[in-house]
Amino acid sequence: MNKEKTTTSIILNSAAETIAYNQDLLTEILLRLPTKSLIKFKCVSKQWLSIISNPDFCLSHTLHHQCNGFLSPTALLLKGDCFTPPSEFSIVPLKHYSKVPFFYYILDSDIRILQSCNGLLLCESNRPNYFICNPTTKNFRRIYCPRNSYYNSLSKFSVSLAFDPLKSPDYKIICIWESYREPSKFNLDIYSSKTGFWDVSITTFEVDDESIDLKDGVFCNGRIHWCGYGNEMLYFDVENECLETMPMELPTRMDAPEEFRYFGESRGVLYLAVTYSMPVCLEFDVFEMARDYSQWNWKKRLSLGDAVKVFPELELGCIEYCPGFSGVCFIPSEKEDEPKVVVWADGKIICFNFSEGTWNKLYDLGPGIKIGSLYLGEDDHLHYERFHAYQYFENLSCL
Numbered sequence: 243m244n245k246e247k248t249t250t251s252i253i254l255n256s257a258a259e260t261i262a263y264n265q266d267l268l269t270e271i272l273l274r275l276p277t278k279s280l281i282k283f284k285c286v287s288k289q290w291l292s293i294i295s296n297p298d299f300c301l302s303h304t305l306h307h308q309c310n311g312f313l314s315p316t317a318l319l320l321k322g323d324c325f326t327p328p329s330e331f332s333i334v335p336l337k338h339y340s341k342v343p344f345f346y347y348i349l350d351s352d353i354r355i356l357q358s359c360n361g362l363l364l365c366e367s368n369r370p371n372y373f374i375c376n377p378t379t380k381n382f383r384r385i386y387c388p389r390n391s392y393y394n395s396l397s398k399f400s401v402s403l404a405f406d407p408l409k410s411p412d413y414k415i416i417c418i419w420e421s422y423r424e425p426s427k428f429n430l431d432i433y434s435s436k437t438g439f440w441d442v443s444i445t446t447f448e449v450d451d452e453s454i455d456l457k458d459g460v461f462c463n464g465r466i467h468w469c470g471y472g473n474e475m476l477y478f479d480v481e482n483e484c485l486e487t488m489p490m491e492l493p494t495r496m497d498a499p500e501e502f503r504y505f506g507e508s509r510g511v512l513y514l515a516v517t518y519s520m521p522v523c524l525e526f527d528v529f530e531m532a533r534d535y536s537q538w539n540w541k542k543r544l545s546l547g548d549a550v551k552v553f554p555e556l557e558l559g560c561i562e563y564c565p566g567f568s569g570v571c572f573i574p575s576e577k578e579d580e581p582k583v584v585v586w587a588d589g590k591i592i593c594f595n596f597s598e599g600t601w602n603k604l605y606d607l608g609p610g611i612k613i614g615s616l617y618l619g620e621d622d623h624l625h626y627e628r629f630h631a632y633q634y635f636e637n638l639s640c641l
Contacts, residue, residue, distance in 0.1 A: 265289070265293070268289075268290075268293065269293055269299065272290075272293060272294065272299070272303075273299070273302055273303055273306045274306065276636075277303070277307075277378055277636040277637055277638060278378075278636065280294050280303070280638065281378065281379065294638070297411050297640045299638075300411065300637070300638035300639060300640050301407065301411045303637070303638055304361075304407045304408065304637045304638065304639065305408060307637075308408055310509075311408065311510075312408075312509045312510065312574065313360055313361070313407070313408070313635050313637070314336075314337070314574055314635075315336055315573060315633035315634055315635050316335070316336055316337050316634055316635060316636045317333050317334055317335050317336055317337075317633075317634040318333075318334040318336065318571065318573075318584065318591075318631045318632065318633060318634065319331045319332075319333065319334075319355065319358070319631070319632040319633075319634050320332040320333075320334055320569060320586065320591075320629050320630070320631055321355065321629065321630050321631075321632070322628070322629050322630075331355075333634075334584075334591050334604065334605045334631075335605065336573065336604075348373070348375070348382055352367060353365050353366070353367050354366050354367070355632050356372075356401065356402075356403075356457075357402060357403050357458075357459065357461075357632075358632040358633045358634065358635075359403045359404070359405045359413075359461050360405050360406060360407055360408075360461075360635055360637075360639075361376060361378070361405070361407060361635040361636070361637040361639045362374055362375065362376055362403060362405050362413060362639060362641075363375045363376075363377060363632070364401065364402070364403040364415070365382075366401075371384065371386075372384070372385045372386075372387065372401055372415075373385055374403070374413065374415075374435075374641055376637075376638075376639055376640075376641060377634065378635075378636045378637060378638065379638060379639075379640075381640070381641050382641065383435075383641040385415060385433060387401070387417050387431070387440075388417070388431055388440050388442050398418075398419065398420035398428070398456065399417075399418070399419045399420070400417075400418050400419075400456045400457045400459070401415055401416065401417050401418075402415070402416045402418075402459030402461070402466045403415055403416075403459075403461065404416060404461050404464075404466055404480045405461070405639075406461075406464065407637060407639050409464075411639065411640060412434065412435045412436040413435045414432055414433060414434050414435070414480055415432070415433040416430060416431075416432055416459070416466055416478060416480070417430070417431040417432070417433070417440075418430050418431075418456050419431070426448055426449065426450060427446065427447075427448050428446070428447055428448070428449060428456075429442075429443045429445075429446050430443070430444050430445045430446070430447070430478070430485065431443065431444065432444050432483065435641070444483055445483075445484070445485050447485055449476070450472075452471070453470055453471050453472040453474075454468050454469075454470050454471070454472075454474075454475065454476055455468055455469045455470070455471070455503075455505075456468050456476075458505060460505055460506060460507055460512065461507075462507040462510060462511075462512055463510055464479065464480055464481055465477045465478060465479050465480060466478045466480065467488075467505075467507075467512060469490075469503055469505040469514065470490035471490070471503075472490060473489065473490055473491050474487045474488065474489065474490050475487070475488055475489075475490040476488075477535075488531075488535045489535075489536065489537050489538065490538070491537075491538070492514075492516070492527075492529060492538050492540070493529075493537070493538060493539065493540050494527070494540050495516060495518075495527060496518045496523075496525070496527065496543075498518040498519060498520050498523065499518065499519045500516055500517070500518060500519065501517045501518055501519040502516075502517045502568070502628070503515070503516055503517075504516075504517075504569075504570040504571065506571050506572040507572065508572040508573060508574050508581035509574050509579060509581070510533075511530060511531065511533065511579075511581070512530070512531035513528065513529065513530055513531070513541075513572045513581060514528070514529040514530075514531075514538065515527070515528050515529075515570040515572075515583065516529070517565075517568075517570070519563060520563070521562045521563060522559040522562065522565070523559075523565055524545055524546035524547045524550075524558055524559055524565055524567075525543055525544065525545045525546070525547075526543070526544055526570065527540065527542075527543050527544075528540075528541045528542050528543075528544060528583060529541060541596075542596070544583065544594055546558050546565070546566075546567055546585070546587060548601060549585075549587065549592055549594075549601040552600075552601050553590070553592065553601070553603060555590075556587055556588045556590065556592075557588050558587060558588055566587060566588045567585050567586060567587040567588070568585075568586055568628045568629045569584070569585065569586035569628075569629030569630060569631045570583060570584070570585055570631075571583075571584050571631035571633070572584070573593075573633065575595060575596070575597055580595075580596035580597045581596060582594065582595050582596070583596070584604060584631060586629045586631070590603065590605075590606060591603070591604045591605040591606075592604060
């Protein structure tokens with residue numbers, strides 16, 4: 243028996259030595275491991291640290307874990323407007339339990355996420371202090387905008403992130419700022435992580451800032467898109483460095499004033515959810531942009547009343563003009579091209595699956611626990627809160 247154990251031990255040691263001295267074989271094995279495991283395995287040896295930290299390995303690892311040309315989020319980061327303390331987020335796991343290390347390794351206070359883009363977060367602390375962060379690796383880089391872009395603190399100012407790790411390890415930041423001498427005239431600057439420099443005033447354009455939301459850019463198909471409220475919206479082709487318009491007119495809507503627009507994308511398709519301001523309104527419309535950018539198509543009117551039939555514990559519509567749901571976002575489904583629509587509803591996270599036509603509970607914090615409820619005052623109600631959802635991707639992308 244001892245002889246068999248000794249033989250097995252010798253074989254295992256021999257196999258381990260073979261892998262250790264064959265860097266190509268070791269690399270192929272490491273490429274197949276989950277991101278969180280690789281973070282821990284950096285401590286195994288200097289050789290493993292060197293391999294895992296190599297930008298080429300990080301890019302190859304991301305490519306190895308893509309599915310049909312797209313990355314899938316691991317979790318959602320839920321942030322409230324009113325009752326959530328700065329730098330605190332609620333984590334909604336999508337694949338497995340994800341503990342996101344926000345933001346203790348950054349000394350700045352009042353950190354605010356502006357955009358999530360394929361594993362990197364664009365964040366802001368105190369204007370004009372911005373930084374790019376990979377919460378998986380706990381790495382971040384401060385980005386200082388060109389002086390002329392924030393010369394006048396009263397002018398309109400926004401930044402957006404463009405990053406596709408399946409095509410390049412480099413990212414770009416698009417900064418749009420209003421000329422303080424000429425209101426409604428905007429300039430566009432681009433920062434490249436590859437060069438480490440800004441290209442100033444790539445283009446200049448005029449737009450009514452009330453008709454275009456320049457703050458919440460959505461990166462999709464190599465372009466940054468900004469939602470409009472009139473007949474047009476804007477997008478910036480990052481590779482070709484050109485600004486274009488596309489139709490914004492919606493084919494249908496409810497006979498009521500709009501409350502919010504939730505603009506997002508899933509697997510290369512743009513989506514828009516529109517909620518309405520009524521004493522009690524548990525419905526919202528979902529629109530899908532044609533792949534050729536020719537028009538918005540109405541997809542479905544979703545009713546949270548149908549969700550209440552499935553989950554009777556939800557108390558929605560109990561306060562006038564505060565329906566009790568928000569944070570609408572779009573994530574890919576497991577099997578189909580159709581997206582899932584995720585909604586914060588009365589402290590629970592539910593989603594509508596277009597493939598199945600059903601409401602499902604995505605995440606439940608447990609009896610009596612509601613996201614955001616710990617931060618309410620005596621006269622506050624959770625339904626007054628409006629939530630924003632940011633997708634979190636686990637990857638090794640370098641900064």
